[in-house]
Amino acid sequence: MMLDDFMIRATLAGVGVAFAAAPLGCFVVWRRMAYFGDATAHAAILGVALSLAFQMSVFTGALVVALLMALTVTMLSRRGYAMDTLLGVMAHSALAFGLVAVSFLSGVRIDLMAYLFGDILAVSRADLAVIWGGAALVVALIGWRWSRLLTATLNEDLAYASGFDPRKEQLFLTVALAVTVAVAIKVVGVLLIAAMLIVPAAAARNLARSPETMALTAAVIGGASAVAGLRAAYVADTPAGPTIVCMASLVFACLSFFPSRAQGRR
Template structure:
């Protein structure tokens, strides 16, 4: 079954959707959209370093994405507005990554595949990495679900309950770095933030509890992946952007539904 490249691509898309859904819900609740974008942009620098050092691209992307997220966390409140800080770091990391790639002589690299994804070229090894990463993220978020929710609702309430909000922020940061690393092959660094945010935002009008929102977001993300792949196959369009376009259409539909209910 896995000899069919479309089957591998669909399984990869579903795996990324499962990883991004619960994390994307927290990104929406905490208004961390730019945070996710900055972490994703930093991943291209991780790709360049991985190729230069001849180590796993997954390991390099996780390390650099985690370093970026930790840097943002540490510099927050040091005299710069959050959006300014994220803008500077995100675009700087992307630029340094692209420059670093240009110095990789003797190594052939399809830069467009890392920027916009190449889900149709997913191998069995890539599929294993994606699903192991998805299981890690879902397990990590599930383990700390209650504490993460409490610290998201109110840091003061979290402190009163014996929960350290900064520790929960670091857990989210780790989960975000893993998700970025596994999603590179599917949608690329420029579209990862879209897969984090759009399905979660689309699930919000359909949900009554946080748990419902995470589950519905996973389902909508999976539908976006499969339908996007099918439309890319039929219309001969890029697969990664097609997946995001389907997710955007679903978001428009759920938003319209919320408007009708109001």
Template sequence: MILLDSFMVRAALAGVGVALAAAPLGCFVVWRRMAYFGDATAHASILGVALALSFDTPIFLGVLAMALIMATVVTTLSGRGYAVDTLLGVLAHSSLAFGLVAVSFLHGVRLDLMAYLFGDILAVNRTDLLVIWGGAISVVILLCWRWSALLTSTLNTDLAYAAGIDPKREQLVLTLALAVVVAVAIKVVGVLLIAALLIIPAATARSFADTPERMTMIAAIVGAISALGGLQLAFTFDTPTGPTIVCLAAVMFAGSSLKQLVSKSVS
């Protein structure tokens, strides 16, 4: 398609695709207070990049595998005498450090480390678009399929058990979805900003929604506006695209928080 020859069109489609994948998952991250969990999974992806380049495999597969391993390790160890926040802090920073060290040992490989840390949405090609939208659609289908069970286990684990739902299985579903989102988002916003794109649109939508379903829809809209608006602002002011997208999302969150404060003061 001639339309996809434009790098700005490809970048816009990539941003919207990531926003659609991150929005519903971000709502569960906010509801379950898993923000640091998402951060740890994202940081581990740098090690996945290094391993993928070492074994000459697609970056997406390396990042996905490492994100899944990290999520599985955290889920396994969190109930065995380790404080979750301490465990996540150790794993998040150590995996990022090991990833950066591993990258430094790669010889004969041209690697733009900043692109993986902060994203390089303008360099998205047609193959990247296929991966991003394939991952986004997979995440949306998975969450729609498990929506009722995920929501019940999020609200109350005892209620979930009474309804015949295994909360640990639903946690595994979220873990899988989070790994896919990290793998597809690394090209757009980078490792250090993935958690922000997960959390900020969902947190912004919270003050405008009265049902979980509406919150996910509003979060998707906020994420898409952040991606498209941030892309335009970065192009206009010649600023880094990934951070600009997150900055716009943060401004929208500040606006929603101000609106909530005003509403409370009036009432």
């Protein structure tokens, strides 16, 4: 059976995360929410601790905390706090609380490194189902709201004038982000989720002339980085998660040397 091979499972997991992260990452870049991914991801560590304490699955714990965190930030940002301040406060306090919470779990020695950097090579069939299920959900959600999300990103008042509430769209984005973080935690780990969101999307910018092609290109770059990164990690015996992100960063670096097509023409 094909799925018996751990490398194939790992590759499928990486590609699944890359697909979910691509369209989402584009919005994160366009809306200048780069640290939103970081903050949500850091909060997920607290989720991991809670899930171990209450014996839930790591996915559930991470999802709940990531959602709470994302909603809190969204709500507070409407009260006039600057987004970067808010994200800084939330990200670091969530991480600190998470680490403290972990220390209370006596008897359970958990491998925090595994959650910080992920362990893509240990992905099981059940994990794979969660990852692809989550990725499909995220892609469907973003695809369904695409036009409205894009309008709300460009200008909130345009959204109101067209008869819909941009804050509701922001909520869809927030939920999708939380789901992605929860899904990706096992694969690339907390510290690298934000990278998988931002790096492929940023790399795709130079090649794209429309929002849609940017999202697709980001998916291709992310997927290819996962495949190439895993291969390289296997050959060179390097940690898999970071190697995947290294690949994506190399693509970004290469593409940045070329003049942007979008600005180059006419």
